[in-house]
Amino acid sequence: xxxxxxRQRLLMKYPAxxxxxxxxxxxxxxxxxxxxxxxxxxxxxxxRNTADFNEITLTPQFCKGQLNPRIQTTLFGQQYQAPxxxxxxxxxxxxxPRAEVLLAQTAVKRGIPFTLSTLATETPETVGPHVxxxxxxxxxxxxxxxxxxxxxxxxxxHGFRTLMVTxxxxxxxxxERTKRAGMGIPPKISANFLWQGLTHPVWSWGTLKNGLPSxxxxxxxxxxxxxxxxxxxxxxxxxxxxxWEYCQQVRDEWDGPVxxxxxxxxxxxEIAVEIGMDGVVVSNHGARQFDGAPSAxxxxxxxxxxxxxxxxxxxxxxxxxxxxxLRALSLGADFVFLGRAFIYGVAALxxxxxxxxxxxxxGDLKNNMSQLGIEDLNELYDGLAS
Numbered sequence: 001x002x003x004x005x006x007r008q009r010l011l012m013k014y015p016a017x018x019x020x021x022x023x024x025x026x027x028x029x030x031x032x033x034x035x036x037x038x039x040x041x042x043x044x045x046x047x048r049n050t051a052d053f054n055e056i057t058l059t060p061q062f063c064k065g066q067l068n069p070r071i072q073t074t075l076f077g078q079q080y081q082a083p084x085x086x087x088x089x090x091x092x093x094x095x096x097p098r099a100e101v102l103l104a105q106t107a108v109k110r111g112i113p114f115t116l117s118t119l120a121t122e123t124p125e126t127v128g129p130h131v132x133x134x135x136x137x138x139x140x141x142x143x144x145x146x147x148x149x150x151x152x153x154x155x156x157x158h159g160f161r162t163l164m165v166t167x168x169x170x171x172x173x174x175x176e177r178t179k180r181a182g183m184g185i186p187p188k189i190s191a192n193f194l195w196q197g198l199t200h201p202v203w204s205w206g207t208l209k210n211g212l213p214s215x216x217x218x219x220x221x222x223x224x225x226x227x228x229x230x231x232x233x234x235x236x237x238x239x240x241x242x243x244w245e246y247c248q249q250v251r252d253e254w255d256g257p258v259x260x261x262x263x264x265x266x267x268x269x270e271i272a273v274e275i276g277m278d279g280v281v282v283s284n285h286g287a288r289q290f291d292g293a294p295s296a297x298x299x300x301x302x303x304x305x306x307x308x309x310x311x312x313x314x315x316x317x318x319x320x321x322x323x324x325x326l327r328a329l330s331l332g333a334d335f336v337f338l339g340r341a342f343i344y345g346v347a348a349l350x351x352x353x354x355x356x357x358x359x360x361x362x363g364d365l366k367n368n369m370s371q372l373g374i375e376d377l378n379e380l381y382d383g384l385a386s
Contacts, residue, residue: 010356014348017320017341017360024347029196029203031178032095036343038177041291049287049318052295056327061373069369070376071362075312075335076162076257076278078133081111082362083377084325086354087316087339088138088164093121093213096347097206100127103342106354107134115164115337118151119234121213128158135160138261140169140238141246147221147237152253154217161256164281165247168262171240173289248275259314264299266306269313279312279334286317286339297328304332322364326372330380 014020025033039046073083086107092099100114100122107114108131115136116127128135137155142148152163207213218234251258259279260272272280282300284293296317304313315328316337325336341361345353374380 006352007359010349010352011359011363014356015360017344017357020341020344020348020353020357020360023349024344027200027202028095028347029200031196032203032347034180035091035178036089036095036340038175039287039291040173040175040289043177043287043291045284045287045291045293045295048295049284049297050320052297053318053320053324053327056297056331058327058330058372060371064373067370067373067375069366069374071365071369073335073377078113078162079111080113080134082358082365083329083334084319084336084338084361085113085134085136086115086342087337088115088117088120088136089339089343090117090119091121091213091215092117092343093207093210095343096350097203097210097213098122099343099346101130102346102351103354104131104135105351106342106358108132110355110358112358113162116155116160118217118238119215121216123217124154124158124160126216128160131159133159133161136162136164138164138166139250140166140234141242141250143237143241145249148250149253151217152250156255163250163254163256163258164261165242165250165258166261167242167247167268168264168283168285168289170242172235175288244271244275247272247277251276259312263303264293264296266302269303269306269311273307273310277311279314280307281337282313282315282333283317283337297331300328300331300333322361322366323368325361325365326368326380329377 014023071082073080086103100116100120104114104127111134113134113136114131115138116124117138118140124137137160139151142151215234221233247260257278259281260277261281262283262285263269263272263280264282264284269280280303282296282303284290284296296315300315307313312334313332314335314337315333316339319325319328319336319338320341328336342354342357345357347353349356369375
């Protein structure tokens, strides 16, 4: 009874993802907030990602009688309780201490996948015990094959079974907004950073208990111990070297499903199918890499047509609601990922924040399925959206 009362109270106070974002902004230091919401360049793609979702309409059909929408989904042989999951986010602990662990726990409770980034602030060893069978791992491709194999083994040995290879970071983007906020990657401990900590005491207390945010998964591979040296190591050794041959090598080295993240061009999706990838993620990295790219939702239909059902199609970038999830599925996506929404949740509400995001998204998805006149996601068909 107490749980249901809390659930209803939170749904009244924070009925939408935007409400959590407002609360998160108040509780996070400015440098963390700017890092989370930033794009690159003039940030026009940030707006296109959401605006293009709003252009997609779905035509309802009525007189269907009582509807009981079902949103359970099977992907790569694993059953999930919803057709969406937690996208990988780098430097997560900068935005909220232990966010990776909190969201991994949410994933287990709610039966959705959680994806740990190579550049997260927690390691496969610390997150693995919390993620159960819901663990995915996002690989930023190291230049050295032995480093790659070591990272893959660490992820596999600690329960992460689906691999997401990042393709859409050929080089670090400029992200001018984060520079204006004084943000380095990893962040520097400056007077401004310390002041922001003092003025955000809940964040600071969590950070003191968990330690300053750092790239812990890769820190041990650097020859140096300072945060800046680790950052230089990441820029020098990870990214900028991905090729289809590299993807094939990763496919051969990983025993579970492998998906390539960040594809927008139909030909890239076709090549991914040709080399045996289990899925592709249509994504523009949350508008953080190339401001001139199309929105992911606009690129999705062409990728669907190119793939012709030969591999699973996932997508992220710009998803903010259950209706957005429904729109993506109606255009051919098999699964959807969200990053910022879940960070808003834990930053706003702490350990219960991830679960509240699930409440919002699943409730909105089921409600809009009823409005549309469907009970099962399989009833969505190509051409429903316009």
